[in-house]
Amino acid sequence: MRDVVYLAWRYLVFNRWKTGILIAAITVIVFLPLALELVLERSSERLRARAAATPLLFGAPGSALELALSSLYFSGESPAPLDYAIVAELGDTRLAAAIPLHLGYRVGSHPVIGTSPDYFPFRDLSIAQGRMLALSGEAVLGAAAADSLDAAPGGGVVTAPESVFDVTGTYPVRLRVVGVLEPTGTPDDEGVFVDIRTAWIVGGIGHGHEDLQDPTASGSVLKRDDSNIVANAAVVEYRDITPENLADFHFHGAEDEFPLSAVIAVPVDAKSGVLLEGRYQSPDSPVRVVRPTEVMDDLLATVFTVRQYVLVAVALVGAATLATIALVFLLSIRLRRAEIQTMIRIGAAPGRVAAILGTEILLVLIASLLMAGLLTGIATAFGDEIFRWLLQSGVL
């Protein structure tokens, strides 16, 4: 038997290019559906997990998908704003804790997430360096954001408007980095977290400038009486929010009307969640409530439908490839007729010759399966990073 294996092995090694192409073709045919299944399975598991960890989302009426994607993954366009009053309204129901979210601004490519301290225990985020947010003007960075911005506690980062076409006059604001979060492997790693009021200052709803009632501010003051001060546009607005100038910041308008992108509602219990959902289900409601799990299930249902088509296509291509491989082996036997005749003449039994040819096929199949198994293993261990890299580098 060893001689049969030896001869088959020598043949495959001698025709290494042909052998390599055969192994690669079979490997790809076996690996592709496995990899597709694996990546989709694991990614959908993770997407569902983040959605499942977010019981209810409140937003302005509009696309539930946009609301869920922006609030959970900080991806896509910011949803239409809703009033901050919803936070107090939810608190008054005593059915849920409300976590406000304000999105839309960025530091480099990283989203600025305005929220409350409840967000961090809710997402199980802990501090790796520095401390949590305490005052306006401070920022806590996700692990990946800290790496890519090369920022650490004691440093600073500068916000950018949501769009380069933002002509509404929102100035960049320098945020003081006070903490960096432990890596979690979630979209939170990419975030620049600030207090909700800092987000409003970044959005231009609040601002700080020298005290116009102070006599030393007279250089900017055009007119002053008991109840009104008119200053020129040269009044210097602070771009840094520091503990020293914090008292000079103020907001304009009623806080209840300040904008939020979404509110995460964490019901006291399951019954409270259902009650809360019921209260906002009316089509006339100015607020939309969604269950992120349902939104993600809808999205993934579409993906899995497409996956079926892809798998059928892969199966057809696989069948065609296997047929081609069978043809290659048959043609190869025809081409090797003289070699086979020689083996028979020097005393090889026909069964022996068939065993050598069969072993060659078997070795190619075994090598292909091993390669496919190896690639699947690599995909299991590093698939997410590879996929992420492929997507980010524009290959996919």
Place this chain on the structure above:
Amino acid sequence: MKGTVRRLASLGSLLALVGCEPAEQGAMVGPAPPSGDATVEIYAINYPLAWMAERIGGDAARVTLPVPEGVDPAHWQPSAETVLAYQRADIVLLNGAGYAAWTEFASLSPSRLVDTTRGLEDRFVSAGAMTHSHGPAGEHDHADVASHTWLDPELAAGQARAIEGAMVTRVPDRADALRQRLQSLVAELAALDQRLALAFQGWRGEGVLYSHPVYQYLDARYGLAGRSLTWEPGQDPGKGEWDALAARLAEAPAAVMLWEDEPLPATAGRLRAMGIEPVVFHTGAGPPATGDYLALMEENLGRLARFNETVGAGDN
């Protein structure tokens, strides 16, 4: 088809964001879940709120007021570490009405904040408004309301009810005890209200001055029609202020001036020479050196009674 492509595009960018760690777990947020025998951790921003929380909470509450001694809680700026301590409390008691501006710029969870004057806004007293305008933002108001709300005992009772309501949600099993203690506190505040009303009876015609604009709720509650200055007890007001006061007195005479703390003897003497009796009326914003809020008000009532005896006003 277009929708499907859009969904797939969304998923593509999502997968780029989703990492490789185990599934996320939703965590409990907000204050700790209600429990029958738990103690509610309460942080207050001024003494009257802390005192009311202690009175109502009894052994069900652990109340902290981290304002350093001698510092006016209205103008205090806590350190980041103190704000982090506030974040850990089950309940953070706010006075509302713009009191303690630092809370505007501190990162605190709405789920733990209790604005004790929410719903009482129609009782707020204006403290004047300042409008300013500059640049493209145009004119904007900095409307202000007076903030020492508890000086109106009726408003203080409303604030006490808000505190009790917040505590009941945290320890529902102790609701009966909390309600009983609230009723007792409200009764004491009503008694204080009656005694203050008697003490201030007849003051309207006296002409009342306030050393600082902190007595608006006392003024509104008892119809005193007083006027506020901005004099510090430990400082000489200066010639300008004395001249301004003399001009004011020429327009409308005054016989009494309420002070947050004992004025300098020279200031008190000069006021008396002008026919104005300085009377100390502590607001109780910060913790008293001895006793509690009611004891402090008792001392205030004593001083009012002595003044009334001197001039024959009031009926205490």
